[in-house]
Amino acid sequence: xxxxxxxxxxxxxxxxxxxxxxxxxxxxxxxxxxxxxxxxxxxxxxxxxxxxxxxxxxxxxxxxxxxxxxxxxxxxxxxxxxxxxxxxxxxxxxxxxxxxxxxxxxxxxxxxx
Amino acid sequence: xxxxxxxxxxxxxxxxxxxxxxxxxxxxxxxxxxxxxxxxxxxxxxxxxxxxxxxxxxxxxxxxxxxxxxxxxxxxxxxxxxxxxxxxxxxxxxxxxxxxxxxxxxxxxxxx
Numbered sequence: 001x002x003x004x005x006x007x008x009x010x011x012x013x014x015x016x017x018x019x020x021x022x023x024x025x026x027x028x029x030x031x032x033x034x035x036x037x038x039x040x041x042x043x044x045x046x047x048x049x050x051x052x053x054x055x056x057x058x059x060x061x062x063x064x065x066x067x068x069x070x071x072x073x074x075x076x077x078x079x080x081x082x083x084x085x086x087x088x089x090x091x092x093x094x095x096x097x098x099x100x101x102x103x104x105x106x107x108x109x110x111x112x113x
Numbered sequence: 114x115x116x117x118x119x120x121x122x123x124x125x126x127x128x129x130x131x132x133x134x135x136x137x138x139x140x141x142x143x144x145x146x147x148x149x150x151x152x153x154x155x156x157x158x159x160x161x162x163x164x165x166x167x168x169x170x171x172x173x174x175x176x177x178x179x180x181x182x183x184x185x186x187x188x189x190x191x192x193x194x195x196x197x198x199x200x201x202x203x204x205x206x207x208x209x210x211x212x213x214x215x216x217x218x219x220x221x222x223x224x225x
Protein backbone atom coordinates (compact mmCIF):
# COMPACT_ATOMS: atom_id res chain seq x y z
CA UNK A 1 0.00 0.00 0.00
CA UNK A 2 1.15 3.50 -0.76
CA UNK A 3 2.04 5.24 2.43
CA UNK A 4 4.00 7.74 4.46
CA UNK A 5 6.52 6.26 6.88
CA UNK A 6 8.18 8.11 9.72
CA UNK A 7 11.20 6.89 11.65
CA UNK A 8 11.71 6.51 14.46
CA UNK A 9 8.31 6.36 16.21
CA UNK A 10 9.88 7.55 19.46
CA UNK A 11 13.04 9.61 19.80
CA UNK A 12 14.73 10.69 23.01
CA UNK A 13 17.48 13.27 22.69
CA UNK A 14 19.54 15.30 25.09
CA UNK A 15 19.11 19.01 25.51
CA UNK A 16 21.21 20.71 22.85
CA UNK A 17 22.14 17.53 20.96
CA UNK A 18 21.26 17.62 17.25
CA UNK A 19 18.59 15.20 16.15
CA UNK A 20 17.19 14.17 12.76
CA UNK A 21 13.75 12.78 12.06
CA UNK A 22 13.00 11.08 8.77
CA UNK A 23 10.00 10.66 6.51
CA UNK A 24 9.59 8.62 3.35
CA UNK A 25 6.67 8.23 0.96
CA UNK A 26 5.65 5.82 -1.76
CA UNK A 27 2.83 8.01 -3.09
CA UNK A 28 5.06 10.00 -5.44
CA UNK A 29 3.45 13.19 -4.16
CA UNK A 30 5.33 16.34 -5.02
CA UNK A 31 4.57 18.19 -1.78
CA UNK A 32 5.86 17.16 1.63
CA UNK A 33 5.08 18.91 4.91
CA UNK A 34 6.40 18.89 8.45
CA UNK A 35 4.03 19.70 11.29
CA UNK A 36 4.71 20.08 14.99
CA UNK A 37 1.97 19.10 17.42
CA UNK A 38 2.21 19.78 21.11
CA UNK A 39 -0.04 18.13 23.64
CA UNK A 40 -3.75 18.93 23.12
CA UNK A 41 -2.95 21.49 20.42
CA UNK A 42 -3.59 21.69 16.70
CA UNK A 43 -0.76 20.65 14.39
CA UNK A 44 1.35 23.64 13.39
CA UNK A 45 3.05 23.78 10.00
CA UNK A 46 6.83 24.23 10.20
CA UNK A 47 7.71 24.11 6.49
CA UNK A 48 6.95 22.34 3.25
CA UNK A 49 8.63 21.36 0.03
CA UNK A 50 6.95 21.75 -3.35
CA UNK A 51 9.22 19.46 -5.33
CA UNK A 52 12.64 20.87 -4.44
CA UNK A 53 11.35 24.32 -3.52
CA UNK A 54 11.63 24.88 0.21
CA UNK A 55 9.05 27.07 1.97
CA UNK A 56 9.55 28.12 5.55
CA UNK A 57 6.73 29.37 7.74
CA UNK A 58 7.49 32.85 9.08
CA UNK A 59 7.36 31.78 12.71
CA UNK A 60 9.37 28.56 12.40
CA UNK A 61 12.45 28.88 14.64
CA UNK A 62 15.88 28.90 12.98
CA UNK A 63 16.69 25.87 15.11
CA UNK A 64 14.60 23.80 12.70
CA UNK A 65 15.90 22.86 9.26
CA UNK A 66 14.76 20.47 6.57
CA UNK A 67 16.24 18.53 3.67
CA UNK A 68 14.61 16.79 0.76
CA UNK A 69 17.27 14.88 -1.20
CA UNK A 70 14.73 13.29 -3.54
CA UNK A 71 10.99 12.92 -4.09
CA UNK A 72 10.64 10.08 -1.62
CA UNK A 73 12.53 11.35 1.41
CA UNK A 74 12.35 14.37 3.65
CA UNK A 75 14.28 15.04 6.88
CA UNK A 76 13.68 17.34 9.81
CA UNK A 77 16.83 18.51 11.59
CA UNK A 78 16.68 20.14 15.01
CA UNK A 79 20.08 21.70 15.58
CA UNK A 80 19.91 22.33 19.31
CA UNK A 81 16.77 20.85 20.84
CA UNK A 82 15.32 22.60 23.85
CA UNK A 83 12.76 21.35 26.32
CA UNK A 84 10.10 23.32 24.43
CA UNK A 85 10.73 21.30 21.30
CA UNK A 86 9.33 18.15 22.85
CA UNK A 87 6.32 17.32 20.69
CA UNK A 88 4.86 14.98 18.10
CA UNK A 89 6.31 15.66 14.66
CA UNK A 90 4.06 14.77 11.77
CA UNK A 91 5.06 14.35 8.14
CA UNK A 92 2.43 14.64 5.42
CA UNK A 93 2.24 14.57 1.65
CA UNK A 94 -0.12 15.86 -0.98
CA UNK A 95 -0.26 16.16 -4.75
CA UNK A 96 -0.32 19.97 -4.74
CA UNK A 97 -3.41 21.90 -3.81
CA UNK A 98 -4.51 18.82 -1.95
CA UNK A 99 -7.16 17.89 -4.45
CA UNK A 100 -6.60 14.24 -3.59
CA UNK A 101 -6.23 14.93 0.09
CA UNK A 102 -3.36 14.60 2.50
CA UNK A 103 -1.69 11.52 3.84
CA UNK A 104 0.02 11.64 7.20
CA UNK A 105 2.63 9.38 8.70
CA UNK A 106 2.30 7.90 12.16
CA UNK A 107 4.44 10.64 13.66
CA UNK A 108 7.61 10.75 15.73
CA UNK A 109 7.24 11.54 19.42
CA UNK A 110 10.30 13.58 20.46
CA UNK A 111 11.35 13.75 24.10
CA UNK A 112 14.11 16.11 25.19
CA UNK A 113 15.92 15.28 28.44
CA UNK B 114 -5.31 34.14 7.39
CA UNK B 115 -7.67 31.21 7.65
CA UNK B 116 -8.81 30.44 11.19
CA UNK B 117 -10.49 27.14 11.99
CA UNK B 118 -12.54 26.58 15.14
CA UNK B 119 -14.00 23.36 16.47
CA UNK B 120 -16.77 23.24 19.00
CA UNK B 121 -17.15 21.54 21.40
CA UNK B 122 -13.60 20.85 22.57
CA UNK B 123 -14.77 17.63 24.22
CA UNK B 124 -17.81 15.44 23.98
CA UNK B 125 -18.97 12.32 25.83
CA UNK B 126 -21.88 10.21 24.60
CA UNK B 127 -23.29 6.76 25.37
CA UNK B 128 -22.80 4.04 22.81
CA UNK B 129 -25.40 4.11 20.05
CA UNK B 130 -25.97 7.85 20.01
CA UNK B 131 -25.24 9.86 16.90
CA UNK B 132 -22.28 12.25 17.07
CA UNK B 133 -22.30 15.75 15.60
CA UNK B 134 -18.98 17.56 15.41
CA UNK B 135 -18.76 21.15 14.22
CA UNK B 136 -16.03 23.00 12.39
CA UNK B 137 -16.12 26.65 11.35
CA UNK B 138 -13.68 28.59 9.18
CA UNK B 139 -13.26 32.28 8.48
CA UNK B 140 -12.20 32.28 4.82
CA UNK B 141 -14.88 30.95 2.47
CA UNK B 142 -12.37 30.79 -0.41
CA UNK B 143 -11.53 27.25 0.56
CA UNK B 144 -10.06 24.64 -1.81
CA UNK B 145 -11.08 21.69 0.27
CA UNK B 146 -11.72 20.56 3.82
CA UNK B 147 -10.60 17.33 5.37
CA UNK B 148 -11.60 15.52 8.55
CA UNK B 149 -9.03 13.47 10.45
CA UNK B 150 -9.07 11.13 13.39
CA UNK B 151 -6.21 11.02 15.91
CA UNK B 152 -5.82 8.35 18.55
CA UNK B 153 -3.73 9.21 21.64
CA UNK B 154 -0.03 9.41 20.79
CA UNK B 155 -0.62 8.54 17.15
CA UNK B 156 -0.60 10.25 13.77
CA UNK B 157 -3.58 11.48 11.78
CA UNK B 158 -5.89 9.19 9.86
CA UNK B 159 -7.86 10.76 7.03
CA UNK B 160 -11.61 10.21 7.29
CA UNK B 161 -13.27 12.32 4.62
CA UNK B 162 -12.17 14.92 2.07
CA UNK B 163 -14.66 17.43 0.70
CA UNK B 164 -13.72 19.50 -2.34
CA UNK B 165 -14.94 23.09 -2.57
CA UNK B 166 -17.42 22.11 -5.29
CA UNK B 167 -18.99 19.41 -3.14
CA UNK B 168 -21.52 19.72 -0.36
CA UNK B 169 -20.98 16.42 1.38
CA UNK B 170 -19.09 13.16 1.47
CA UNK B 171 -20.06 9.84 3.01
CA UNK B 172 -18.12 6.79 4.11
CA UNK B 173 -19.90 4.09 6.06
CA UNK B 174 -21.27 5.59 9.26
CA UNK B 175 -19.53 8.91 8.58
CA UNK B 176 -21.01 11.86 6.73
CA UNK B 177 -19.40 15.26 6.37
CA UNK B 178 -21.05 18.37 4.97
CA UNK B 179 -19.53 21.61 3.74
CA UNK B 180 -21.30 24.96 3.57
CA UNK B 181 -18.86 27.52 2.21
CA UNK B 182 -21.27 30.44 2.44
CA UNK B 183 -21.67 30.04 6.18
CA UNK B 184 -18.09 28.85 6.74
CA UNK B 185 -19.10 25.58 8.35
CA UNK B 186 -18.50 21.88 8.09
CA UNK B 187 -20.17 19.18 10.16
CA UNK B 188 -19.09 15.59 10.72
CA UNK B 189 -21.84 13.14 11.61
CA UNK B 190 -21.03 9.74 13.04
CA UNK B 191 -24.05 7.48 13.19
CA UNK B 192 -24.63 4.91 15.92
CA UNK B 193 -21.42 5.64 17.82
CA UNK B 194 -19.27 2.84 19.19
CA UNK B 195 -16.58 2.82 21.90
CA UNK B 196 -14.01 2.38 19.11
CA UNK B 197 -14.99 5.84 17.83
CA UNK B 198 -13.35 7.38 20.89
CA UNK B 199 -10.59 9.65 19.59
CA UNK B 200 -9.84 13.27 18.77
CA UNK B 201 -11.36 14.51 15.53
CA UNK B 202 -9.70 17.38 13.67
CA UNK B 203 -10.89 19.35 10.71
CA UNK B 204 -8.52 21.21 8.42
CA UNK B 205 -9.01 23.47 5.42
CA UNK B 206 -6.86 24.59 2.51
CA UNK B 207 -7.13 28.16 1.29
CA UNK B 208 -3.90 28.71 -0.61
CA UNK B 209 -2.34 27.28 -3.74
CA UNK B 210 0.46 25.65 -1.74
CA UNK B 211 -2.06 23.32 -0.24
CA UNK B 212 -1.20 24.17 3.35
CA UNK B 213 -3.65 22.77 5.87
CA UNK B 214 -4.99 25.02 8.60
CA UNK B 215 -6.18 22.88 11.50
CA UNK B 216 -8.76 23.33 14.19
CA UNK B 217 -7.77 22.32 17.73
CA UNK B 218 -9.97 19.22 17.56
CA UNK B 219 -12.90 17.69 19.41
CA UNK B 220 -12.06 14.93 21.88
CA UNK B 221 -14.79 12.29 21.77
CA UNK B 222 -15.47 9.61 24.36
CA UNK B 223 -18.10 6.96 23.64
CA UNK B 224 -19.07 5.07 26.79
CA UNK B 225 -20.29 1.45 26.62
